[in-house]
Amino acid sequence: xxRINDDVLIIxxxxxxxxxxxxxxxxxxxxxxxxxxxxxMTDLGLMNFFLGMEIxxxxxxxxxxxxxxxxEILKKFQMDNCKxxxxxxxQKDKFSKKDGTARVDEEKFRSLIGCLMxxxxxxxxxxxxxxxxxxxxxxxxxxxxxxxxRILRYIKGTCSFGVKFFEVSRFKTTWFF
Numbered sequence: 001x002x003r004i005n006d007d008v009l010i011i012x013x014x015x016x017x018x019x020x021x022x023x024x025x026x027x028x029x030x031x032x033x034x035x036x037x038x039x040x041m042t043d044l045g046l047m048n049f050f051l052g053m054e055i056x057x058x059x060x061x062x063x064x065x066x067x068x069x070x071x072e073i074l075k076k077f078q079m080d081n082c083k084x085x086x087x088x089x090x091q092k093d094k095f096s097k098k099d100g101t102a103r104v105d106e107e108k109f110r111s112l113i114g115c116l117m118x119x120x121x122x123x124x125x126x127x128x129x130x131x132x133x134x135x136x137x138x139x140x141x142x143x144x145x146x147x148x149x150r151i152l153r154y155i156k157g158t159c160s161f162g163v164k165f166f167e168v169s170r171f172k173t174t175w176f177f
Contacts, residue, residue, distance in 0.1 A: 008021075008023045009022045018035075052118070053122055085153040095135075095136060095143065099143050116130040116133075125161065126155070133151075
């Protein structure tokens with residue numbers, strides 16, 4: 001992070017990708033020039049996809065969502081043709097380790113919960129339900145799997161949901177590698 005008076009330049013590094021967020025376009029231009037003199041780099045412009053997250057930016061807002069990943073999860077767990085539900089969890093559901101139903105494949109359940117946990121980065125609306133079910137990854141039952149599949153049914157109807165940040169006109173994020 002570099003701060004000069006009220007101007008801020010933030011650089012995030014992930015493996016071989018750099019994300020540059022700024023409040024002053026001159027700072028970004030100088031940073032890019034300096035980096036390209038030392039390293040072979042390609043400027044990819046405004047960021048629109050990163051770590052499975054889709055990003056839409058304009059002058060007033062940034063919207064981050066995972067529509068593509070949501071559809072991949074639905075397909076992976078054979079729920080891509082399911083009927084959507086309006087809520088991620090039944091409010092009356094009570095979960096326990098020994099609920100009297102048969103155990104299900106732990107590996108499949110853990111995989112599903114792991115996928116849902118990654119999705120919560122842009123979907124706070126499923127965070128509570130996913131967090132509750134994650135408590136049963138070592139002893140999942142049919143009731144737990146049914147609840148997890150309900151989250152998938154909710155996702156089916158809300159694939160384009162995400163997180164929107166407003167009033168970001170001073171900052172734009174670009175990336176290059």
